[in-house]
Amino acid sequence: MASMLRKALVAGLALLVIAAGCGAWFGSEASVQVVHYGTSNTYVLATGDGTVTLTETHETTKPGIYWLEWTGSFTMLGDVVSRSPGKVTRRVLLGSTPSLGTPGYFGNVPPGDPKVAWGIDFSEVMIPTELGPAPAWHVPGKGTTWFVAVHGQNGRRKAELKVLPVVHELGLPYLDISYRNDEGAPRSPDGLLHLGDSEWRDLEAALRRAQQLGATRFVLYGTSMGGQIVGQFLARSGLARLVDKVIMDAPMVDVRTTSEQGARNYHLPAFIAALSDLVVEWRTGVDVDQLSMSRYPPKVRPPLLLIHTSPDTEHPIEEARGLVATGRRLSWDIRFEEFPQGEHTEAWNVDRARYDRAVRAFLATDRSRNG
Template sequence: MASVFKKALVIALVLVLGGVAFGAWSGSEAGVKVVHYGESNTNVLAVGDRTVTLTETHETTKPGTYWLEWTGSYTMLGSIVARSPGKVTRQVLRGTMPSLGTPGHFGNVPPGDPKVAWGVDFSEIMIPTELGPAPAWYVPGRGTTWFVAVHGQNGRRKAELKVLPVVRDLELPFLDISYRNDEGAPDSPDRLLHLGDSEWRDLEAALRRAQQLGAKRFVLYGTSMGGQIVGQFLARSELAGLVNRVIMDAPMIDVRMTAEQGARNYHLPAFVAPLSNQVVQWRTGVDVDRLSLIRYPPKVRPPLLLIHTTPDTDHPIEEARGLVATGRRLNWDITFEEFAQGEHTEAWNVDRARYDHAVRAYLMAERPGTDEQSGAEGA
């Protein structure tokens, strides 16, 4: 009987250790694996007079402004106007009307490029990074202060186009960059994400290219992991002093806190999060613990507009609140806009008017320690 009990105990221990190891590896995959998205997640069930009826899903029932993309086309969708079992009817704001039965992708980012999304002319320029050329979209403007946008983890440049109409109205030159492991950009040597620890050098390369094209000062805009990339740039780049202002939308502020949230999302024990970070460090060489703008704030701290939604389950609101507390301690000029609704990077989607007003007011306001009255300096 004792031997049977011991065998059962050993088996149980092996299963537990195996489960922990699997959880830690899965957590590291969520952090550093390169993934490119774009599959269909809904179908068009009916088309009316400037309305579209879609399959009812968690995504298609979200309030606010979103997009439906399908092969070669898109439509911008607004408020929900009707619901029935399995169906959601939304208002069409702009774009092409889809055909009945069309499979499409319902998402929170604009489609295509600046021309497709907003009718804005642009050119594509290549940024000479240390790993090879990486493409960037450039929309010309007036003045020598450039607005440079950095997307998040496994995202695409189009994710940053939500802010383009405001930037365009202010006539700031707009540069929307890619970085290592993006589609069209060079792979990193290990083909893994480094959570901003190395990607910031591609942002630095973009600013050097912008300088060659006439830029003298910069506004940096980072969403999700793009916020951590911006933070590491401010901490480590010799060009950080050229940044006038920063905007972060749902940023990855503290990788440790992000990992803890990931463990909660998958109902894993809390101790799995530090184990996942250890696996990330083993796979990439990145000191994950130092990727905290709360505990290791950047040496250069220009005024910051911080935008975050309370329900965010990718980067919890505690990350943003922690950075605000750090700002108070360091006398860092941080303007915090907390949105009560919206999932990760969906503040614009749930309240575009408030989002655009906050960005516009921030860029135009005169701030202590700057020699510009508006973001459109030199216009």
């Protein structure tokens, strides 16, 4: 009997170790695996007078402004006007009306490029990074202070287009960059994301290219992991003192807090997050603890507009609040805009008027350096 009990105990411990290892590996994959998206997630069930009816999903029932993309076209959709079992009808704000039965992708970022999304002319420039050329969109403007946008983990440049109309209205030259492992950009040596620990050097390369094109000062804009990239740039780059202002939308402020949230999302025990971070460090060589802007704030700290939604389940609101607390301790000028609705990076979608107003006011103050 004792022998059988020992065998059962050993087997149970072995299963626990295997389960923990699998959970940790899964968590590390969510952190550093490169993913490219593009599949449909809804279907057009009907069209009406200025409306489109879609299959009912968690995404298609969200309040606010979103986009439906399908082969060769798109439409901007407003709030839900009616719902019935399995169906949700939204108002068409801009763009084409899809045909009945069209499969499409319902998402929170604009389609295409600056011209497709907003009718704003642009050119594509290549940034000579240390790994090879990476494409960027350039919208010309007035003066020599450039607005440089950095998207998040496994995102695309189009994710940064929500802020473009305000930037363009104010006349700031706009540069929307890509970085290692993006589509069209060079692959990192290990083929993995480094959570900002190495990607910041591609942002630095973009600023050097902008200098060649006439830039002398910068405003940096980072969403999600793009915020961490901006933070690491401010901590490590010799060009950081050329940055006048920073805007971060739902940034990855603290990687460990993000990992803990990821474990909660998948109903995994808390220790899996710590194991996952260890695996990330083993696979990438990244010091996860150093990727905490609240515990290790950057040496250069320009005025910061920090935007975050309270319901965010990818980078929890506690990350932003922790950075605000750090700002108070260091007399870092941080303006915090907390939105009560919206999921990750959806503050603009749920309240475009407030978002644009906050960005406009932040950028419009003390712009004497922009000539």
